[in-house]
Amino acid sequence: MKKKKNFRGNTLPALVMVGPVTLWLLLLVAVPLIYVVFMTFCSLDANYNLVFTFTLDNYKRLFDANYVQIYAQSLLIAFSTTLICIIAGYPFAFLIARVFTKKKAILYMLVIIPFWTNSLIRIYGWRTFLGSSGWLNNMLTKLHIISEPAEFLFNRGTIILGMVYCLIPYMILPLYTAVEKLDKSMIEASKDLGAKGPATFLKVILPMTASGIFSGSIMVFIPCLGYFFVADILGGGKSDVIGNLIERQFQSGNNWPLGAALSVILIAITLLLVKIYQICGGDMENLGV
Amino acid sequence: MEEKKIIVEIKNVNKVYQGTNAVVKDLNLNVYEGEFLTLLGSSGCGKTTTLRMIAGFEDITSGTILVEGENIEDKEPFERNVNTVFQTYALFPHMTVFDNVAYGLKIKKKPKGEIKTKVMEMLELVQLGGFEKRYPSQLSGGQKQRVAIARALINQPRVLLLDEPLGALDLKLRKQMQLELKRLQRKLKITFIYVTHDQEEALSMSDRIAIMNDGILQQVGTPVEIYEQPATRFVASFIGETNLFDGAVSSVDGDKVSVSIESGVITGKGTDFKVGEMVAVSVRPERIKYSVRPVEGFTVPAAVKEQVYVGSVLKTIVVLPNGNEIRIERLAGEELPAEGMVYLYWKDEDAKIIHSFDNNIFAAIDNIQLA
Numbered sequence: 277m278k279k280k281k282n283f284r285g286n287t288l289p290a291l292v293m294v295g296p297v298t299l300w301l302l303l304l305v306a307v308p309l310i311y312v313v314f315m316t317f318c319s320l321d322a323n324y325n326l327v328f329t330f331t332l333d334n335y336k337r338l339f340d341a342n343y344v345q346i347y348a349q350s351l352l353i354a355f356s357t358t359l360i361c362i363i364a365g366y367p368f369a370f371l372i373a374r375v376f377t378k379k380k381a382i383l384y385m386l387v388i389i390p391f392w393t394n395s396l397i398r399i400y401g402w403r404t405f406l407g408s409s410g411w412l413n414n415m416l417t418k419l420h421i422i423s424e425p426a427e428f429l430f431n432r433g434t435i436i437l438g439m440v441y442c443l444i445p446y447m448i449l450p451l452y453t454a455v456e457k458l459d460k461s462m463i464e465a466s467k468d469l470g471a472k473g474p475a476t477f478l479k480v481i482l483p484m485t486a487s488g489i490f491s492g493s494i495m496v497f498i499p500c501l502g503y504f505f506v507a508d509i510l511g512g513g514k515s516d517v518i519g520n521l522i523e524r525q526f527q528s529g530n531n532w533p534l535g536a537a538l539s540v541i542l543i544a545i546t547l548l549l550v551k552i553y554q555i556c557g558g559d560m561e562n563l564g565v
Numbered sequence: 566m567e568e569k570k571i572i573v574e575i576k577n578v579n580k581v582y583q584g585t586n587a588v589v590k591d592l593n594l595n596v597y598e599g600e601f602l603t604l605l606g607s608s609g610c611g612k613t614t615t616l617r618m619i620a621g622f623e624d625i626t627s628g629t630i631l632v633e634g635e636n637i638e639d640k641e642p643f644e645r646n647v648n649t650v651f652q653t654y655a656l657f658p659h660m661t662v663f664d665n666v667a668y669g670l671k672i673k674k675k676p677k678g679e680i681k682t683k684v685m686e687m688l689e690l691v692q693l694g695g696f697e698k699r700y701p702s703q704l705s706g707g708q709k710q711r712v713a714i715a716r717a718l719i720n721q722p723r724v725l726l727l728d729e730p731l732g733a734l735d736l737k738l739r740k741q742m743q744l745e746l747k748r749l750q751r752k753l754k755i756t757f758i759y760v761t762h763d764q765e766e767a768l769s770m771s772d773r774i775a776i777m778n779d780g781i782l783q784q785v786g787t788p789v790e791i792y793e794q795p796a797t798r799f800v801a802s803f804i805g806e807t808n809l810f811d812g813a814v815s816s817v818d819g820d821k822v823s824v825s826i827e828s829g830v831i832t833g834k835g836t837d838f839k840v841g842e843m844v845a846v847s848v849r850p851e852r853i854k855y856s857v858r859p860v861e862g863f864t865v866p867a868a869v870k871e872q873v874y875v876g877s878v879l880k881t882i883v884v885l886p887n888g889n890e891i892r893i894e895r896l897a898g899e900e901l902p903a904e905g906m907v908y909l910y911w912k913d914e915d916a917k918i919i920h921s922f923d924n925n926i927f928a929a930i931d932n933i934q935l936a
């Protein structure tokens with residue numbers, strides 16, 4: 277009897293504590309998500325109104341050859357971006373954490389500050405910089421390196437450049453944390469036992485910072501599939517990512533059920549990647565979960 | 566005595582970190598092949614720095630270090646025939662015990678079969694047979710320490726450097742590991758340079774002890790030499806308990822030296838002292854005797870302040886006329902009279918006379934003026 281009373285006594289405060297958060301999650305995550313999934317089984321009538329007639333057509337259309345090609349392209353862009361972020365981000369993270377330890381705070385800020393500026397604006401910045409009458413072309417023509425303005429924009433390379441630019445902080449930060457955590461005596465022990473720099477890097481430093489590479493890769497790869505505005509602004513609509521497909525269905529295409537089905541695919545890919553990450557022993561905390 | 570071979574020779578070594586004063590000052594030290602040499606000193610005196618210079622993790626500001634007669638200044642850590650056991654163990658967390666121990670051999674690209682036999686031998690040696698598949702996180706502190714030792718020994722270094730390897734272990738385990746390390750060192754006949762700030766550990770394990778204070782080497786010698794013949798005031802007070810009397814030499818008669826201190830005259834043995842020179846006299850508590858009548862050569866009266874039994878030992882504190890307290894240790898049953906004065910004395914050879922070079926010279930001058 278007494279136990280029950282105690283239990284009841286604790287229920288109200290617990291509800292007060294957890295209730296708002298649960299409600300919040302329910303309204304902002306669960307309901308929209310359920311609605312999106314529901315939409316995928318709907319179709320459109322002649323006036324582009326949503327009607328519920330249970331159909332799998334939207335899912336069937338996902339296997340349209342054009343779409344599959346874009347998935348492949350999107351994955352390719354994401355892979356390349358992630359790889360470049362690792363290659364460019366690792367030395368930088370290593371330098372901040374281990375070499376310029378006195379300027380650590382400043383360098384760290386340099387990585388963080390771009391976060392505070394809208395990425396749309398920064399991407400437009402690139403477009404201005406690389407455009408046919410942009411700063412780079414002007415420079416090169418003035419220096420007589422090229423006679424005609426070159427086309428730097430609107431190819432897969434520029435998209436990857438923009439993606440790397442937007443997402444590299446997400447790579448550097450977990451890498452920095454991992455390198456920072458690495459005990460200096462590990463590196464010394466390796467050298468002491470006869471290993472030179474490269475061997476020490478491959479056998480000790482890299483495996484011990486792999487968790488950072490892993491978290492960083494997840495945090496770069498996933499947004500990369502969805503950052504449609506980068507592909508839009510720098511790719512000129514020629515090379516799309518999955519995000520563009522979705523955006524188009526909800527906007528110009530006005531085909532919400534198909535857009536919803538594409539979203540579900542994106543969500544599924546994301547969950548799959550995170551699950552793989554978790555199975556491989558990745559630390560969920562590094563993803564901010 | 567047979568001539569011992571020098572394996573590590575440290576010559577006029579100085580170390581200055583950026584933005585600090587000298588941390589190691591003009592260090593000269595020879596380490597002999599196969600010996601167990603301990604660097605002993607209080608925290609911050611430069612022991613780790615010295616060890617790291619030998620290992621190659623720290624540049625030498627000036628001076629030279631020779632290992633087996635070769636200058637090691639330009640050699641990288643991986644080119645030096647010395648290995649280190651780190652205080653924090655520094656085991657690779659992503660490798661099993663086997664892979665940790667095998668690391669040095671794998672780097673040298675030894676054949677697999679050879680690696681396997683050697684690693685197993687090593688693990689057997691440190692009594693960790695059967696642990697090879699575990700990861701460092703699955704080991705206790707003492708076991709990690711053994712892995713660290715096995716890993717450092719597998720390259721068969723000429724010299725093993727150990728930086729407070731037992732610092733993180735509890736007292737009981739530490740005692741046990743001390744014995745084991747000593748056994749290992751005897752068996753393998755590898756030179757050990759061992760860093761500790763625990764004097765008991767140093768006294769019980771070492772062939773020789775090098776005592777450092779504030780970056781300066783104070784004395785090198787066997788534990789008995791260090792205890793019986795302290796070369797400096799610091800060594801006398803750092804190792805074991807002692808009583809220090811500051812004063813000036815009042816007469817020299819052969820090796821018999823009389824010293825005037827504030828409270829009277831005392832005698833000790835020593836050569837190379839001049840009348841009038843400032844000295845400190847160190848006498849261990851267990852060497853001090855007392856008499857109710859003045860003894861020839863001693864005129865220091867004392868009053869008993871406190872007597873405490875500690876097991877079979879009687880610890881007495883007596884007070885000199887100037888208020889200085891002197892500690893005496895006698896066997897139980899030899900109480901001092903609680904009332905009245907006694908006269909302290911000792912055998913001449915039990916008093917070690919030390920040149921006063923340091924700041925304490927001022928203490929001695931004060932004493933003389935008051936006397």
Ligand SMILES: Nc1ncnc2c1ncn2[C@@H]1O[C@H](COP(=O)(O)OP(=O)(O)OP(=O)(O)O)[C@@H](O)[C@H]1O
Binds near residue numbers: 588608612615
């Ligand atoms: N990298 C460094 N930069 C500047 N000063 C240092 C550095 N490493 C050590 N020191 C200083 O050098 C002095 C000696 O340090 P060291 O680590 O050699 O002492 P230690 O005798 O090993 O002390 P402990 O018993 O506490 O380990 C200390 O005052 C320390 O602050």
Ligand SMILES: [Mg+2]
Binds near residue numbers: 612613614728
């Ligand atoms: Mg130290």
